[in-house]
Amino acid sequence: MTVKEHLVKELDRLDEKQLDEMENYLRFLKFRSRYNSFPEVDEKRMAKLYGEFAKEDRLLAEEGIADYPIGLKKEDEQ
Numbered sequence: 129m130t131v132k133e134h135l136v137k138e139l140d141r142l143d144e145k146q147l148d149e150m151e152n153y154l155r156f157l158k159f160r161s162r163y164n165s166f167p168e169v170d171e172k173r174m175a176k177l178y179g180e181f182a183k184e185d186r187l188l189a190e191e192g193i194a195d196y197p198i199g200l201k202k203e204d205e206q
Contacts, residue, residue: 129137142150 137149139147
């Protein structure tokens with residue numbers, strides 16, 4: 129008997145509540161399989177990319193920092 133045949137046989141023995149639980153578990157398995165299939169991250173490549181964009185990232189972060197306290201004050205006043 130194959131695994132599939134065995135599972136079908138066992139499913140036939142379950143009541144409605146157990147079948148609902150099994151359906152939820154199958155959805156979980158499908159969901160989990162989508163996230164387990166991501167490729168591994170090449171850390172050396174990521175470090176290189178971070179290095180290439182570090183200056184631009186810093187400039188963008190600093191660009192609006194002077195207005196930040198003003199924005200916080202406006203939020204507090206609302």
